[in-house]
Amino acid sequence: MFDTLQEIYHSLMQSKMRTIATGFAVASGLFLLIVLQGAGNGIINTFEESMGNFAFDAINVYGGRTTMPYEGIKEGREIRLDNRDVDMVKSAFPHKVKDIMPVAEVSGGMASRDGKYSSGTISGVMPDYSITGAIKITKGRFINNIDIAEERKVIVLSDRQQADLYTKKEEPINSIINIGNVCYKVIGIYKADEMRNSNTIYAPYSTISTIYQKGEFIDELTMRIKNIPTEADMETFIDEYTRVSSRIHSFNPEDKSALWVWNQARDNIQMQMAENILHNAFWILGLLTLISGIVGVSNIMLISVKERIREFGIRRAIGARPWNIISMVMLESIIITAVFGYIGMTIGVLFCEWMDATVGNTTIDVGITQQRVFVDPTVDISTCVSATIVIIIAGALAGFFPARKAVKVKPIDALRG
């Protein structure tokens, strides 16, 4: 092994300039691959951070108002969801809906405590609403099953409401808030986010439904879907849902206004697709630059092998097998690509870290919120590993083909040069 390496060292030192030029091609190829990957990840991460407030699998359905007459009923009728919708979803879409939750809403509620007031919408929800609503609890807890079962008068406030109703020193948890002459105990505080209402007061569904006498009616249905991988599947699902729902509520299934659907899951599918496209685009760009580096290596190996054909002839005359020659050239090529590739990769990773430390920390003001422009623009280890594997294979191929061509020449012709 040491001998082989020495052979390679000698032949690389034979033409230093060429070795360096080849190495530079590979190093810059890998550098660009890594930097592009890092930048791509930065953009994707930024994307994800700003979209993080949305649930990945939730569809919210509200009753709307009809715009088409149907079966003798005039348009302009209000549709109200009720318990039949819950049963319908459970029986009609057991494979597509993993959870369905009713929501009872009362708008224009006024919470008061010690002469302080905060207005907000009271939302009676099920425990898992914290998932679909992407609610981040910062203190205490969210609604649980026992709250639902016992119709407890408990609420979860946003941190903004907390600021309205409490001084900084006061502890909100377990304190009592009055809403509409009913006393509720505060059990948790959630973080108000920039994109959505920050003045919703969450309470158990059963409690709100009872207190405000909602009866069988439901203000909002939240579904968590599954097995709907593409946008087309999503369209099919929504169409089917509308059709089934139209039978319960007697509206024209073509009437798009009868139900109001907020489809976070579809947004999520679109975002995933955009991310995938972005991710693949950066890979392809990176690979193309890498390939140009590899083609450079292959070209230079081809020239190198041509120049050394006589040397190979001598070696073969004194007993080198074809494989000895091929493996020597391949190893030479692999060493160039691996060593310089590694250098390029290291510089690329360092560059990504530098981007992370500088551009990664700058923020821009987008009006309602501060937004980081470049979140964690770095590559993970698997990218480095796969890039390494790619360059080693590519290096081997870049050496193999010229070398095989060289040993196909008869030794006597090789000796003549």
Added chain:
Amino acid sequence: MIHLRNINKTYNNGTPLHVLKGIDLDIKKGEFVAIMGASGSGKSTLLNILGILDNYDEGEYILADTLIKNLSETKAADYRNRLIGFIFQSFNLIPFKDAVENVALPLFYQGVSRRKRNALALEYLDKVGLKDWAHHYPNELSGGQKQRVAIARALITQPKIILADEPTGALDSKTTIEVLDLLDELHRQGMTIIVVTHELDVGKRADRIINIIDGQVFTGKSEYQENGKTK
């Protein structure tokens, strides 16, 4: 040692060229044979076939009881390594290796350890009188010295035969004599030597001269002596 029967070789570069037209030849162990002939007679082609550097179309070539025919390049490389020592007109040393490394190279392809083959290479360089030049590179050596390095390289694997293609072709008269003396010495030690040459001085040293004329072995009377008279 060498047994050739009806060797035929045709080159197919555009118009077919029938170079060797049924060569029959036997060379015994320990013989010093000179193959002579005009350029284009086919003597170099014959040497290439003897050296397993080229293949032949028809006939039979047995070297040291081994039939050399339709070998894979790997097999051919092994036979060249173990059975044959080459001496070329243009020396064919590897320029970026010093004398010892050049001499040791055939043993590298036998998988001999570095220490062992370098020690052996030094020994053989000593035999050709170049011990002090062991770590010089080919471009630091004279033509005669280069050829002696090449001879040491040819000998290091203890081959069955030495094939020399115009070994003195690139040397002046003084170094020619040195190199020929070295070949004589090897011959005295019992080495089988085949030299291709068109120089009579070289031919004279051989036990036997084989004249190749127009791709055939000339069987007429003492071509060499006739040539000698004309000189």
